[in-house]
Amino acid sequence: MTNRSSLLSNPILLGVGGLVVGLLIGWFLLGWVLFPVQYTNADLWDLNPPAKEMYIVTVADAYAADQNVTLSQERLRGLTAEEISQSLTSEFAKRNTKGDAAGAARISSFAQALGMPLSSSPTQPQPTPTPGKQGGGLTDNLGMLLLILAGVILLVAGALFLYMRMKNRQAAPPAASSAQTSAEPAGLSDAPGSAPAMAVAPAAAAGAATAARPGATPLAKSLGTFAATYKFGEDNYDTSFTLETTRGEFLGETGMGSSETVGEGKPDKVTAFDVWLFDKTDVRTVTQILMSEAAYNNQATRQRLATKGELVLAEKGKTVRLETATLVVDCEIVDLVYASTPGLPPNSHFQKLIVEMVPSQK
Structure with missing residues (x-):
């Protein structure tokens, strides 16, 4: 009972607790339920496969009108050669199946202009998620919210643990304090040592992610169509x-x-x-x-x-x-x-x- 009263009377702990509660209400309730985030101005690589294919086909049809291969390459910057080739091959097969010879010729012309011959057996597009699996509001991001909430709880618990430990050290007898002080540097040296390692890991991961996402593959030495x-x-x-x-x-x-x-x-x-x-x-x-x-x-x-x-x-x-x-x-x-x-x-x-x-x- 005494410990509980001391915690409630501590202004630092009350401030931290109020901050956490405010974050939970303001971030999760307002940001995800009442006023959900809406994404705009996404990059090409953020589009789903059907949207990418639609965009690539649109660029191909535009090329048939202006015959500007440089402009077409600029419009496709950010997409990989594999994505472009698969989309053109798929659209070429669709138009041939429908009997649209002129449309298929435009796709073939664009592929040749980019130096990407159409393969004989087009790769099947990846299936898109069914509407039944899509939801709205908080349930869409329930897993992520739970992880964030667990992380916040761990941070608060860690802060409380450190606070209580420091308070107990201050109230301990001098002998016990000396013993604890002599034993503490090893533990304290571990904590700062681990922090830089954790700081380096995200940077390394970010670098690996940047290297793993290829840009547009250099095209063949095409001179136009x-x-x-x-x-x-x-x-x-x-x-x-x-x-x-x-x-x-x-x-x-x-x-x-x-x-x-x-x-x-x-x-x-x-x-x-x-x-x-x-x-x-x-x-x-x-x-x-x-x-x-x-x-x-x-x-x-x-x-x-x-x-x-x-x-x-x-x-x-x-x-x-x-x-x-x-x-x-x-x-x-x-x-x-x-x-x-x-x-x-x-x-x-x-x-x-x-x-x-x-x-x-x-």
């Missing part, structure tokens, strides 16, 4: 794209132009296109000839065009590679439509031809 688009009526079609580094250093050029026409009159009826790559460090220009079905099966046409470059039958989805000493261009026919003109063989000239060209530096 270009689309050579021909539509019937574009006479003397010829388009080219300059290849240069991010510092503006000229490396070469690539492009596509009409190589052979059939019939008479205008507009030109293009039966073959040449896709080419010029490398400033190479003495030759690499060329391949994309031929219509009728031209490819015509022996005279084949002999005439064979002197220009390697002959290739143009088919939707087909890919060809142009390679020089320091450059590589992967070309994919993403769209092909034949025109029909009376007096000419079927599938002899093109109504539309779109070739996606992805150059990179060796």
